[in-house]
Amino acid sequence: MKIIESPREMQQTALELKRAGKTIGFVPTMGFLHEGHLSLIEAARSQCDVLVVSIFVNPAQFGPNEDLDAYPRDFERDESLCVEEGVDILFYPEGEGMYASDASCWVDETRLSVGLCGGSRPGHFRGVCTVVAKLFNLVQPDRAVFGEKDAQQLRVIERMVRDLNFPVKIIRGPIVREPDGLAMSSRNRYLNAEQRRQALCLKQALDLAESLVAEGDRSVESIRQQMRVLIGTVSGAEIDYIEFVDDVTMAPVEVIESETLVALAVKIGATRLIDNMVLNP
């Protein structure tokens, strides 16, 4: 496995691979890899000649009061995991190499990114879209895999690829969960033992929504209220949002009549966790 730190070298390498007719698969990550990431890497591995994984904790997608500095890092462990997964190139750029000090050009998605995490984290999706556009231009992937855990990010990136005509096929990787249901996340590392138990309320609230729909309830107001009650019983859990949106347009839904994405963000102590599920009425 080759480790590349320079954006310029990454791009030159990618362009040479493309000229040689190779297909490139790509999994962009912020590192501290877990089973969720590995599932994305495995999905990409089977669909390309050359597999590139990037590790870059992107400052542009963190707000001023968020956890950029605290975000967990363990490059040596990530490197070993990538070797085991058969990654060909690990792209590990420095922050300064990725953004000029006078950077002034950004990619903005103006519709799908407005609510949910976009509402709670102003500027987050501008940072996400911009870094993904940059990474696509540097890595030149034919296919890129993004996880369904970040449901809104996935849809925003798909929209960016469509609207800016990137020649990249986006592959959706299903959420990977711990045996007790907690969605895998690098931020789970922040939780102490008690919080780890409390964090189960996200998946439990989604399961509740799914059962209510299965029983015939179609009212978002009613279902959301019961999810709020469930999470309200967990001390230390503070709801950021529980949203029901159309799975394609991300427009808020009041009555569940077609595929509906239910997504939530909950703070467990200081740790903000997200999870989601698609409801099929």
Add this chain to the structure above:
Amino acid sequence: MKIIESPREMQQTALELKRAGKTIGFVPTMGFLHEGHLSLIEAARSQCDVLVVSIFVNPAQFGPNEDLDAYPRDFERDESLCVEEGVDILFYPEGEGMYASDASCWVDETRLSVGLCGGSRPGHFRGVCTVVAKLFNLVQPDRAVFGEKDAQQLRVIERMVRDLNFPVKIIRGPIVREPDGLAMSSRNRYLNAEQRRQALCLKQALDLAESLVAEGDRSVESIRQQMRVLIGTVSGAEIDYIEFVDDVTMAPVEVIESETLVALAVKIGATRLIDNMVLNP
């Protein structure tokens, strides 16, 4: 010469050319080609294996009260000129194929695009950056040529390429002028005989600035005032802006101490014309 109307076909063709190791040169235009465009096409011709010219009157860069519908078009003449210039592919997309009806992803440059034409034409550079990003993704150029007549556009595109890491080298094409000094522009077509004479005031004002600097004047306020007086003597000429900015940062300049871009926009009747010059004190 091949004419391609479908964005998808353009992209597939370009990707195949790149896989075959060909270099692609690109000149994006809005058609109604004049000597200025042809000089850009000639500059690109010598630097690539395959030369692509696009003709697309981009609705996203026109404001609601601008001349989108009136913009001059003559596809058959443009086609003949491209054949004569040895263009390999003429990309001529339909508007509906370029923008989805629910398009929501845009490229924004937030610093260089603020003043000058960006001040007079809100949203113009969002439209320019977005369509150029789309065209780069569709045409996959190694080199793209942009004219210096659109000085701010050129610098904004160079910034976009740098900040979003497009693997494209931007070539600057010098302004081409009519024998009497008027910068070539498709919009010159709008001028009647009298306005055509009045339009010379743009270049005359720039020449005046150049002579004043050559004579030792360094004060932007003084030079601008004399340019205003010159243009003020022309009936039917209405100044939109006369700006002096740093040639790299586009920040306003008060004293001309290093390479300074002087750019102006003047309405001659209903026709808004632009011109510019770099002053070297």
